[in-house]
Amino acid sequence: MELSDLRIFQTVAQHGSVSRAARALNYVQSNVTARIQHMERKLGTPLFYRHSRGVTLNPEGRKLLSYAQKILAMMDEMEKAFQDEENPSGPLLIGSVETVSGLPAILSVYCGRYPRVDLSLVTGVTEHLVNDVLAYELDGAFVSGPIEHPEIAQELLTEEELVLIASGDGASHTLDECKSRPLLVFRSGCGYRARLVQWLAAEGITPSRIMEFGTLETILAMAASGLGVSLVPRAAVAHLEEAGRIRCHSIPHEFGRVSTVFIRRRDAILSSSMRKLLETIRQFRDEGGTGTSQPEAAARS
Known part of the structure; x- marks a missing residue:
């Protein structure tokens, strides 16, 4: 054979x-x-x-x-493993949840530095992306963490605050809204959805209805229209809150903090393209979300 x-x-x-x-x-x-x-x-x-x-x-x-x-x-x-370490090339398939606020900056810097890499991105919910990485169907993925699995290696990207959101035209947000309004969520397997359900269960609240959507944009539009409430990172809705389209409500700290991590198989050989992606992620994190070193920034200004 x-x-x-x-x-x-x-x-x-x-x-x-x-x-x-x-x-x-x-x-x-x-x-x-x-x-x-x-x-x-x-x-x-x-x-x-x-x-x-x-x-x-x-x-x-x-x-x-x-x-x-x-x-x-x-x-x-x-x-x-035998690629040019400083000028990687070839395919790199990664996944991501839809709420990674720094992802456009990371990928923009990475693709600008390493144009020979054929990078492809697919979106999904955390559970499915983790399974795809474990099945060797993705080289890596940005997911809600931390991920506890012996075959997964992870790199911290950011830690963010999760907030309850609803229409900016309504009253201030209370737990009563979670009793009377539908929960607007991604399909099962989403880390934010799991965190929202855990919080409500701790408060003794059973949602009246759960509505699933496929994209973050749709969830935000439905929340702004007054259809229901959702739990998302504050950074993902700052522009809508500033415009008065939604209101944000803090939730208890044990449920209201979320980390975004980049995961890959622990036993996978580090290709040069993956090594450079990890370097870009670390630089983005260490420089406070810019992904650009001071010399690069000065050269572009």
Whole structure:
């Protein structure tokens, strides 16, 4: 069995179709079919359920996919380890929750310094992003922390205050609003949502209704319109509070502080592109959220 066989198998599993996988790999379909059959003979078991819509992994196929992802990820990391340390290149896939206020500055500085890196960003909730990092599907992610997991290494980015928000047209915010108004939250797995539910439970409050949304912009717009209340970092809504569109209400300290951390697999080889990203994150944090050293700032002024 060759590494190319594992890549073919992984692609077929991802696409759920031999023909679509062949097109994605630019292979002849019969070659893909032959390589899959070779793997099944080598392992002594079928790997897929065949049906009219394509193929679906069976239990043995899911087992092999787990090994294939680890092996291929290690091979990719090996190649990255030999990149030019000072001028990294190649793909770097990271994830982020939507409320990282310093993310645009970090990525702007990083991409400006290392234009050969093909950086891609996906957004999601903390729980899902952590799982994607653990499954080698993301190189790293900005999430709500801290994260307690033996296979995760994390780098602190910021610590922020969480505030309860509602429409600026309403009365001052009290716990009664949490009883009568819907909670506006991201889908399950969001760290802010979990913190809000924990706080309300400690106050003996059961929300009247929970409404899920996919983006921070939508949650903020719904809160400003008076639809409900939400819990977000104060820095993410400072502009709306200043404009009078929302009001912010502090919550108890044990629930009202949140850290943002950058996570990666502890066993992952540090590629030059990842090493430089970590350096950029540390510089941003240590310089108070600017991400620019004094000489760089002076040169641009």
